[in-house]
Amino acid sequence: xxxxxxxxxxxxxxxxxxxxxxxxxxxxxxxxxxxxxxxxxxxxxxxxxxxxxxxxxxxxxxxxxxxxxxxxxxxxxxxxxxxxxxxxxxxxxxxxxxxxxxxxxxxxxxxxxxxxxxxxxxxxxxxxxxxxxxxxxxxxxxxxxxxxxxxxxxxxxxxxxxxxxxxxxxxxxxxxxxxxxxxxxxxxxxxxxxxxxxxxxxxxxxxxxxxxxxxxxxxxxxxxxxxxxxxxxxxxxxxxxxxxxxxxxxxxxxxxxxxxxxxxxxxxxxxxxxxxxxxxxxxxxxxxxxxxxxxxxxxxxxxxxxxxxxxxxxxxxxxxxxxxxxxxxxxxxxxxxxxxxxxxxxxxxxxxxxxxxxxxxxxxxxxxxxxxxxxxxxxxxxxxxxxxxxxxxxxxxxxxxxxxxxxxxxxxxxxxxxxxxxxxxxxxxxxxxxxxxxxxxxx
Numbered sequence: 495x496x497x498x499x500x501x502x503x504x505x506x507x508x509x510x511x512x513x514x515x516x517x518x519x520x521x522x523x524x525x526x527x528x529x530x531x532x533x534x535x536x537x538x539x540x541x542x543x544x545x546x547x548x549x550x551x552x553x554x555x556x557x558x559x560x561x562x563x564x565x566x567x568x569x570x571x572x573x574x575x576x577x578x579x580x581x582x583x584x585x586x587x588x589x590x591x592x593x594x595x596x597x598x599x600x601x602x603x604x605x606x607x608x609x610x611x612x613x614x615x616x617x618x619x620x621x622x623x624x625x626x627x628x629x630x631x632x633x634x635x636x637x638x639x640x641x642x643x644x645x646x647x648x649x650x651x652x653x654x655x656x657x658x659x660x661x662x663x664x665x666x667x668x669x670x671x672x673x674x675x676x677x678x679x680x681x682x683x684x685x686x687x688x689x690x691x692x693x694x695x696x697x698x699x700x701x702x703x704x705x706x707x708x709x710x711x712x713x714x715x716x717x718x719x720x721x722x723x724x725x726x727x728x729x730x731x732x733x734x735x736x737x738x739x740x741x742x743x744x745x746x747x748x749x750x751x752x753x754x755x756x757x758x759x760x761x762x763x764x765x766x767x768x769x770x771x772x773x774x775x776x777x778x779x780x781x782x783x784x785x786x787x788x789x790x791x792x793x794x795x796x797x798x799x800x801x802x803x804x805x806x807x808x809x810x811x812x813x814x815x816x817x818x819x820x821x822x823x824x825x826x827x828x829x830x831x832x833x834x835x836x837x838x839x840x841x842x843x844x845x846x847x848x849x850x851x852x853x854x855x856x857x858x859x860x861x862x863x864x865x866x867x868x869x870x871x872x873x874x875x876x877x878x879x880x881x882x883x884x885x886x887x888x889x890x891x892x893x894x895x896x897x898x899x900x901x902x903x904x905x906x907x908x909x910x911x912x913x914x915x916x917x918x919x920x921x922x923x924x925x926x927x928x929x930x931x932x933x934x935x936x937x
Contacts (some may be wrong), residue, residue, distance in 0.1 A: 498771060502699040502804060504780045506661055509553045509668045511561070515614040519547070519563055521606060525592070526618060530567045531676035533586050540568040544621070544645030546682060549652040551663040556671050556786075557777060560615035564603075566645055568631070570624025576634030580604060583622040601636050647726035648683070662702060663689050665775075672776040675748050679740040684732040687722050688713070700771075702758050705821075707752040714745040753834055765937070766848045773827070773836050803872055803886035811923050819919050820860040821867075825934075828852040832904070843933040847907055854933065855903045857917045865921035866890065867900045875911020883909070888918070907936045 511519070514572035527541045546552040555561050570579040584604045587593040598605040603619040612937035623631045623643065652660065663686050669686060680688075689847040692709035696702040710913045713720055716887055719741045733741070751774055758770035772779045806813055827837040829848045840853075847853070891897040896904050905915070913934045919927035 497768065498700045499698070501768065501771065501780050502665070502703075505778055506664060507666075508515050509664055509778050511552055511554055511614070515554070515561075517618060518614060519561070522567065522618065523563060523617075526565060526606070526620070528571075529590055529593075530565070530586075530620070533589075534567065534569045536568060542566055542646065544649065545619075546667075548645070548649040549686070550657075550660040551667065551682075553664045553671075555615070556668070557752050559671070560617060563616060563618045564645075565618060565620050566623055566631075567620060567621040568625055570632070570634065570640075570773065572624065572626065574624065574750065576638055576640060577636055579622045579624070580636055583620055587620070588734050595718055599604060599636075600606075602633065610716060642727060642730070644724070644726040648724070651726050652686070658702075659690060659693060661699075662693055662706065665703060666706065668777055668778045669751060672778060673751075679744045679747075680736070680815070681732070683724075684722055687725060687732060690725070691722070696815055700755075700759055704752070704755045707748060707755055711745070711748050711752050712750060714741070743899065749900045754836055757829070769835075769848045769937070771889065772846070793830045802884040804870070804888055806925055809888060809923075811920060811925055813925040813928075814925040815928070817923075818861055819865065819921075821917050821919050821927045822858050822931045823915065823917055823929045823932045824856050824858060825932065826854045826856075828854060844935060846935050848908050848935040849910060849936055851907050853905050855905065855915060855932070856916075857903075857929070859901065859927075860920065865919045865926060868918045868920050869915065870918070871905060871913065871915045873911060873913050874915075875909055877909035878913075879909055881909065907934070912936075 511876040523543065530536060530541050531538065542548070543564065543567050545562070547563055552561070562931060565730055567583070580599065580603070584597055584599050587604060587606065592607055595609065596606040598607060598617075599900050600619065603621045605617050605619050607617040609615055609739050618819040621633055623633050623874065624640065624656050626640075627634055631643050631645070633643040666683060666689050667685060669682065688710060689706060692706050692713060693707035694702060696705050719733050719738060721731050724732055743921075754770055754774050758767050758774065761767040761770060768779075772781075825840050826835060827840055827847060828834060828851065829836055830852070832852045838848075849913070856870075857869075859867065867890065868888045869891055870886065870888050873884050878884055890900060891903040892900045894903075903915075913936065914931040915934065918925050
């Protein structure tokens with residue numbers, strides 16, 4: 495088993511809000527709470543935080559995303575409709591010059607958007623709740639009804655679960671946010687309760703993550719949509735709002751994460767283990783020393799490889815690019831047996847992949863009619879040079895035994911180096927479209 499305590503500690507540091515960011519958010523929240531208290535004549539305990547900030551599970555948004563803060567204000571009254579409560583809150587916020595241009599009415603709250611301030615992009619959601627007998631809080635839904643809510647009790651429940659639980663939730667939440675397919679498939683409160691149900695007693699962070707994914711997968715394999723009840727409001731099934739489609743999407747992503755995490759934990763080679771964890775957590779996981787070598791890959795060998803690359807004129811081709819023909823490459827990464835999908839649609843010049851893995855390249859062609867699809871792969875680096883396997887010739891994917899389509903080309907990652915692949919559309923000895931170089935860094 496490969497130990498990775500330092501990397502997980504660094505990941506937690508990377509996804510946790512910095513002091514500067516937290517101070518900026520707290521400043522905005524403090525001013526808003528004061529305004530709400532004064533304009534609605536509320537006591538201090540009638541305006542409070544809820545959600546991840548209050549629960550101790552706040553994380554930075556992924557690159558390009560924004561952080562959300564939730565504030566509860568006890569401004570609703572017993573005979574008020576949900577629409578009236580939300581509209582009244584929006585009107586009061588628009589009365590203040592600081593908030594007037596930030597207001598965005600939402601289904602269950604009024605949003606104030608703070609764009610790129612204090613090194614973080616964030617918004618604040620204000621929820622106008624009402625107090626009902628005997629001391630229940632109810633939250634509104636626009637054009638709907640009031641529903642019971644327990645934000646303070648849930649925050650206290652999270653605190654009693656301890657720092658170990660809160661850190662695990664941060665890690666699993668960031669994993670969710672990094673997965674394009676499940677980013678919106680499960681709400682944070684539902685995920686937190688599911689993590690609580692599934693976390694083991696393991697002290698090692700990597701083992702704890704694997705155990706949690708495994709238990710989550712087993713729980714989600716129950717027929718239909720498994721019930722996940724709010725621990726502070728037992729009558730509320732948090733998964734009742736889940737669609738079968740979103741539940742199934744989440745289940746499949748948990749299964750894929752479990753498979754990769756198990757192999758990362760079992761992998762004896764530290765470098766390959768770190769690359770596998772990187773495939774699970776994407777940008778949140780720190781680069782390994784091997785990953786940092788990508789920019790220093792052997793340039794001399796790359797130059798030699800270019801000298802071995804077949805040129806279009808060697809085939810008797812000319813190049814005349816035609817806008818009617820377009821082609822680009824997408825690439826998915828699979829494990830050593832070409833069966834388990836590790837990463838979907840990796841980016842050009844991906845930070846680092848391991849030898850032995852496979853990549854399934856696919857050419858996306860807008861028009862081809864009688865044109866042919868050709869590929870070219872160029873290997874670089876000392877290992878390819880020693881093996882005299884720079885390649886660099888043009889070929890059609892269907893001519894290789896491991897491909898069954900001219901649009902799909904499988905490649906096994908044999909050598910460390912910065913390699914590239916390109917796709918060409920050739921019509922009667924003329925190149926009418928080319929994808930451009932797609933770089934693959936094998937470390």
